Amino acid sequence: METTVIISNKNIEMEGPLVIKPSVFKDNRGFFYESWNQSTFQRLIKKNIHFYQDNHSRSTKGVLRGLHYQLNPKGQGKLVRCSSGKIFDVIVDLRKSSKSFLQWFGIELSSENHFQLWIPIGFAHGFITLTDKADVQYKTSQYWSKDHERSLIWNDPKIGITWPLKEYLIKKPILNEKDSLAMSIKQNDENHNLFL
Numbered sequence: 001m002e003t004t005v006i007i008s009n010k011n012i013e014m015e016g017p018l019v020i021k022p023s024v025f026k027d028n029r030g031f032f033y034e035s036w037n038q039s040t041f042q043r044l045i046k047k048n049i050h051f052y053q054d055n056h057s058r059s060t061k062g063v064l065r066g067l068h069y070q071l072n073p074k075g076q077g078k079l080v081r082c083s084s085g086k087i088f089d090v091i092v093d094l095r096k097s098s099k100s101f102l103q104w105f106g107i108e109l110s111s112e113n114h115f116q117l118w119i120p121i122g123f124a125h126g127f128i129t130l131t132d133k134a135d136v137q138y139k140t141s142q143y144w145s146k147d148h149e150r151s152l153i154w155n156d157p158k159i160g161i162t163w164p165l166k167e168y169l170i171k172k173p174i175l176n177e178k179d180s181l182a183m184s185i186k187q188n189d190e191n192h193n194l195f196l
Contacts, residue, residue, distance in 0.1 A: 014093055014100040016120035018045065019107060020079075024114055033114060035081065036139070045118060049077060051139040059087075059129040059136070064163075064173035066126015067092060067152040067182070071193065074148035075121035077141035085134030086110035087127040088164050092152060094188075095122040095195045102185065104161050109136075122195040124152045130168045150193045151182035158185050 024033040034040075042048055059065065067090065070076045080089060090106040108130070109115050119125050127136065154161070154173065165173070188194055 014091075014103060014105060015098065017091060017105065017123065018118040020044065020116040020118060022114055022116070035116075036079075041079070049141050051079070051141055052143050053140045054137065055140065056135065056137045059134055060174075061129050061132050061168075062170045062172070062174045064126065064128040064154055064175050064179070066090070066179065067124035067154060068126060069094065069122075069124045069150055069152070070142065070145055070148045071150060072121070072148075072195070074142050074145040075195075076144075077121050078119040078125060078138050079116055080109065080119065080125070080127075080136065080138040081114070081116040082109040082111060083135045083137050084111045085129065085131035086112070087129055087134050087136060089117055089127045090125070090161055090163075091117070091119050092124040092159055092161075093122065094124055094152075097196055098122070102159060104159055106161065106163075126154060128163055128165075128170070128173055130164070130170075150188065151179060152188060153182040153184050154179065156184045 022033045022035065024031050057065065087109050088106055089109045090104060092104045093100045093102060095101060107115065107117060109117060121141070154163070154175070163173070183191070183193070
């Protein structure tokens with residue numbers, strides 16, 4: 001049985017990223033859906049992508065992770081979903097040759113809407129937890145590489161991400177030391193940490 005998948009740009013004015021909504025089959029027992037299907041995914045993105053690693057994080061309300069990315073030749077594409085709770089998921093286009101360079105896009109991913117976000121290489125990614133607890137799972141098209149990982153500060157005014165803090169009564173995001181010390185887009189550019 002092949003799951004029907006609905007693709008929606010969800011106002012993404014960027015080339016590459018996609019919001020994917022699997023068909024969810026519900027009955028008196030609960031629900032069932034295919035969270036991953038190799039042939040369906042390749043048909044949707046029109047590329048042959050191989051995933052090397054699955055990651056799973058659990059965060060409490062207000063935790064902000066990101067914005068993370070890896071430089072080439074270890075660039076990572078990511079397929080992200082929220083299997084419990086709700087998050088606000090954000091991507092930033094760091095491809096200098098892109099028409100949408102430095103634009104951002106955000107969407108709520110939750111265990112209720114089952115949305116998945118495909119993030120190609122060349123984007124920074126991060127999220128903030130909107131519920132008491134949230135589990136985020138994602139596939140990566142490349143192994144983690146310490147030498148190639150980079151971070152973009154979450155509140156860079158040049159990017160201007162509108163995080164839904166007030167709407168969810170979050171006074172201040174909770175970050176680890178590494179993310180709180182991330183560089184601005186200007187600093188990343190000066191250090192050749194962007195994509196061509």
